[in-house]
Amino acid sequence: xxxxxxxxxxxxxxxxxxxxxxxxxxxxxxxxxxxxxxxxxxxxxxxxxxxxxxxxxxxxxxxxxxxxxxxxxxxxxxxxxxxxxxxxxxxxxxxxxxxxxxxxxxxxxxxxxxxxxxxxxxxxxxxxxxxxxxxxxxxxxxxxxxxxxxxxxxxxxxxxxxxxxxxxxxxxxxxxxxxxxxxxxxxxxxxxxxxxxxxxxxxxxxxxxxxxxxxxxxxxxxxxxxxxxxxxxxxxxxxxxxxxxxxxxxxxxxxxxxxxxxxxxxxxxxxxx
Amino acid sequence: xxxxxxxxxxxxxxxxxxxxxxxxxxxxxxxxxxxxxxxxxxxxxxxxxxxxxxxxxxxxxxxxxxxxxxxxxxxxxxxxxxxxxxxxxxxxxxxxxxxxxxxxxxxxxxxxxxxxxxxxxxxxxxxxxxxxxxxxxxxxxxxxxxxxxxxxxxxxxxxxxxxxxxxxxxxxxxxxxxxxxxxxxxxxxxxxxxxxxxxxxxxxxxxxxxxxxxxxxxxxxxxxxxxxxxxxxxxxxxxxxxxxxxxxxxxxxxxxxxxxxxxxxxxxxxxxxxxxxxxxxxxxxxxxxxxxxxxxxxxxx
Numbered sequence: 354x355x356x357x358x359x360x361x362x363x364x365x366x367x368x369x370x371x372x373x374x375x376x377x378x379x380x381x382x383x384x385x386x387x388x389x390x391x392x393x394x395x396x397x398x399x400x401x402x403x404x405x406x407x408x409x410x411x412x413x414x415x416x417x418x419x420x421x422x423x424x425x426x427x428x429x430x431x432x433x434x435x436x437x438x439x440x441x442x443x444x445x446x447x448x449x450x451x452x453x454x455x456x457x458x459x460x461x462x463x464x465x466x467x468x469x470x471x472x473x474x475x476x477x478x479x480x481x482x483x484x485x486x487x488x489x490x491x492x493x494x495x496x497x498x499x500x501x502x503x504x505x506x507x508x509x510x511x512x513x514x515x516x517x518x519x520x521x522x523x524x525x526x527x528x529x530x531x532x533x534x535x536x537x538x539x540x541x542x543x544x545x546x547x548x549x550x551x552x553x554x555x556x557x558x559x560x561x562x563x564x565x566x567x568x569x570x571x572x573x574x575x576x577x578x579x580x581x582x583x584x585x586x587x588x589x590x591x592x593x594x595x596x597x598x599x600x601x602x603x604x605x606x607x608x609x610x611x612x613x614x615x616x617x618x619x620x621x622x623x624x625x626x
Numbered sequence: 627x628x629x630x631x632x633x634x635x636x637x638x639x640x641x642x643x644x645x646x647x648x649x650x651x652x653x654x655x656x657x658x659x660x661x662x663x664x665x666x667x668x669x670x671x672x673x674x675x676x677x678x679x680x681x682x683x684x685x686x687x688x689x690x691x692x693x694x695x696x697x698x699x700x701x702x703x704x705x706x707x708x709x710x711x712x713x714x715x716x717x718x719x720x721x722x723x724x725x726x727x728x729x730x731x732x733x734x735x736x737x738x739x740x741x742x743x744x745x746x747x748x749x750x751x752x753x754x755x756x757x758x759x760x761x762x763x764x765x766x767x768x769x770x771x772x773x774x775x776x777x778x779x780x781x782x783x784x785x786x787x788x789x790x791x792x793x794x795x796x797x798x799x800x801x802x803x804x805x806x807x808x809x810x811x812x813x814x815x816x817x818x819x820x821x822x823x824x825x826x827x828x829x830x831x832x833x834x835x836x837x838x839x840x841x842x843x844x845x846x847x848x849x850x851x852x853x854x855x856x857x858x859x860x861x862x863x864x865x866x867x868x869x870x871x872x873x874x875x876x877x878x879x880x881x882x883x884x885x886x887x888x889x890x891x892x893x894x895x896x897x898x899x900x901x902x903x904x905x906x907x908x909x910x911x912x913x914x915x916x917x918x919x920x921x922x923x924x925x926x927x
Contacts, residue, residue, distance in 0.1 A: 459844040
């Protein structure tokens with residue numbers, strides 16, 4: 354296991370936290386395996402405009418953590434708050450990007466992206482906004498196509514557009530590129546960096562890929578196997594815009610990657626990547 | 627109970643899968659490699675209809691052989707000529723004449739169609755209520771399956787007592803038979819929505835009705851159409867059975883009248899008409915399905 358040499362980020366962030374997860378624990382009961390201790394006193398603060406990547410072994414509760422922030426899941430103890438307000442349910446401040454795009458196959462790409470506005474009953478000026486989003490994602494010509502006519506990468510770009518439709522402050526991304534091939538995945542990472550730099554959303558992204566986490570994150574949070582807790586919170590001291598060509602030769606890339614890999618391998622579960 | 631529901635769903639999924647098996651369409655895709663647009667018909671299915679045509683010719687050949695060479699008596703198997711004559715006398719006639727097929731056909735068709743509409747609408751509404759509410763499910767499911775296991779044709783005499791010998795009993799029996807496949811299939815289809823898609827709607831704070839309309843109902847459409855496909859043929863069956871029990875007009879009456887004078891050719895001719903009608907109804911539902919749920923017939927992501 355690599356000796357941690359890199360600077361840990363302060364537990365008290367410089368800017369006020371937009372996302373504040375304080376001592377959150379959760380146990381849930383399933384029919385098959387009884388009670389499962391999913392999260393154990395998780396503390397995580399994310400400042401406005403920050404891009405934080407969470408890595409951890411399978412089933413460590415990182416998706417549960419994201420679902421709590423999205424208001425889709427409850428927690429037992431502790432407190433989860435967005436912008437100093439306790440989360441009690443889904444909020445329009447949050448856009449969620451799901452695994453494997455999760456588009457509705459019976460709607461066109463455009464209708465899929467417009468869905469959050471349609472559901473909110475906000476039809477005003479929606480058209481220009483949707484056009485701008487589609488153009489930004491390079492989907493301008495594909496608005497009238499159906500999801501099955503698009504490649505996996507294009508589908509996930511539409512998924513990101515959909516999450517941005519309500520112009521949320523926070524983007525929560527649950528292994529969004531896990532289903533894509535390595536090359537498409539790198540291209541999507543580049544694109545996401547560009548979108549993030551243009552829109553300056555606060556992003557929490559869950560991933561299995563160490564290289565993806567380092568490439569995208571301002572910070573990389575490493576979680577333990579179940580019950581999930583935070584093992585390390587590492588800053589990525591690499592200037593932006595980053596590219597895959599230059600990042601691997603950056604001095605701190607290898608140190609960071611081996612530290613994260615070491616932390617994950619020390620877990621009892623199967624090693625990642 | 628759910629066991630039966632899932633078996634029903636499997637059979638409807640098979641129905642869908644079968645409709646996908648079209649080697650010509652697959653060939654066409656591979657050749658064109660163009661942006662996939664809603665299923666193009668045209669050259670597709672040509673060889674299928676050629677094979678069906680050959681089958682028909684062989685069948686008629688066997689028929690002629692049985693009648694003219696094997697000398698099967700006409701009260702068992704009438705000659706094709708006799709059937710064609712009977713068909714011709716029923717079709718080449720003033721549509722308003724009571725001797726033709728047009729009035730009885732219209733009567734049977736309109737009763738079956740009304741029954742189909744009522745039965746499937748009720749099936750969809752009750753299936754939706756059962757899918758949305760566990761209480762309604764627990765309340766209705768036992769009765770639904772008890773009734774489903776009952777041979778519904780056996781209820782027909784009771785329905786005739788309740789609704790009389792007029793159109794009412796025909797519509798009621800057609801509706802009764804059309805109801806179940808739509809009920810079970812819409813229930814199963816509505817329950818089959820992926821949890822991720824429900825989560826998506828929850829994350830958008832969608833109302834229950836928005837989730838139903840935008841996600842659950844379209845998701846259930848292939849199932850519902852499989853149910854409608856069965857229901858349309860059952861409705862026709864129901865209308866004919868009701869006519870057998872007593873009616874002033876209808877194709878069922880045409881058949882029983884021909885039977886009472888041992889006009890076997892007349893019975894055959896009426897069966898040919900009903901067979902064609904069944905095929906037309908079935909393929910209309912199919913065509914509508916391909917139009918409405920085109921996304922389900924293309925490669926899923």
